[in-house]
Amino acid sequence: MLRDELVRRGNTLFRWRSFLPLVLVPPALWMGWEAPDWAHARVWQVGSWGVGLLGLWVRAKTIGHVPPGTSGRNTSEGQVAESLNTRGMYSLVRHPLYLGNYLMWMGLVLATGRMDFALVVTLLYMMYYLRIAMAEEAFLEGKFGEAYAEWSQRVPAFVPGRWGSRRSAWTPAGNAISWRHVLKREYNGTYALVLGYFALDAVRSAGVGDPSHLTPGWQVGLVGCTLTFLVLRFLKKRTQVLHVEGREFT
Structure with missing residues (x-):
């Protein structure tokens, strides 16, 4: 069946889901070099930062509140719940x-x-993550049965329902956010986002002959972000500072 084939492909993609953004780096830098003049406007750049930071907030809000044992990242063992x-x-x-x-x-x-x-990126994202989502949902449906079916009928997959409707009824997480766990899980993604903006700013500035990306303030910001990344990586890999008991599988 087509659904079974998509689920199988989704299980394979699940193990490599962190690497797709790397494929988009070269074309993104090229597009940044060829950016139209209006894309250099401060209001547009602030808006693009806002969209990226909103995505980071959604991830932090999700990860910071998630209960132990509800989702897995172990790519060798697949999904855990x-x-x-x-x-x-x-x-x-x-x-x-x-x-x-x-x-x-x-x-x-x-x-x-x-x-x-x-x-193009939106279409690629839909093609890629739809298969991963189908694999995850097949796993959860098989494990939790009727409870999962009821939840999936009530809650949309990716786009929140109209605010105030039954399909957007907010239920509080029920536990305090763990910022240590957010830092442990999200330091890579946060650094990648910041580094991406710095890289795009550099190629965009170079494309119009503007050396603003070489100013001391620009470079201090990049060095500061890199040092923060290295400190968090050390704390995660070599210490228990960011460890939160019971969150091993989340």
């Missing part, structure tokens, strides 16, 4: 992390000012 999470961001959409990913991607893509590129 001990309970079904239907609260917090999961009460608005079934795949809030992928919604956050899309917004982060769009923030960078919009910074190029190329709407045709934004459309």
Whole structure:
């Protein structure tokens, strides 16, 4: 069956889901070099940053509140879930992390000012993550049965329903946000987002002969972000500072 084939492909893509953005780096930099003049306007660049940071917030809000054992990242073992999470961001959409990913991607893509590129990336994102989402949902449906079916009928997959409607009824997460867990999980993605904006600004400035990306302030910002990334990576890999008991599978 077609659904079974898509699920099988989704299980394969699930293991490599972190690497697709790397494929988009070369064309994104090229688009940044060829950015239209209006894309250099401060209001447009601030807006693109806003979209990217909104995606980062969605991911942080999701990860910071998620209960232990509700989602897995272990690419060698596939998917892990001990309970079904239907609260917090999961009460608005079934795949809030992928919604956050899309917004982060769009923030960078919009910074190029190329709407045709934004459309292509959106279509690629749908083709790629739809299969991963189908694999995840097949796994959850098989494990949680009727509870999952009821939740999936009530909550949309990626796009929140109209605010105030039954399909956008917010249910509080029920636990305090863990910023340590957010830092542990999201330092890579945050640094990649910031580095992406710096890189696009550099190629965009170079494309119009503007050396603003070489100013001391620009370079201090990049060095500061890099040092923060290295500190967080050290804390994650070599210490227990960012470890939150019971969050091993989230």
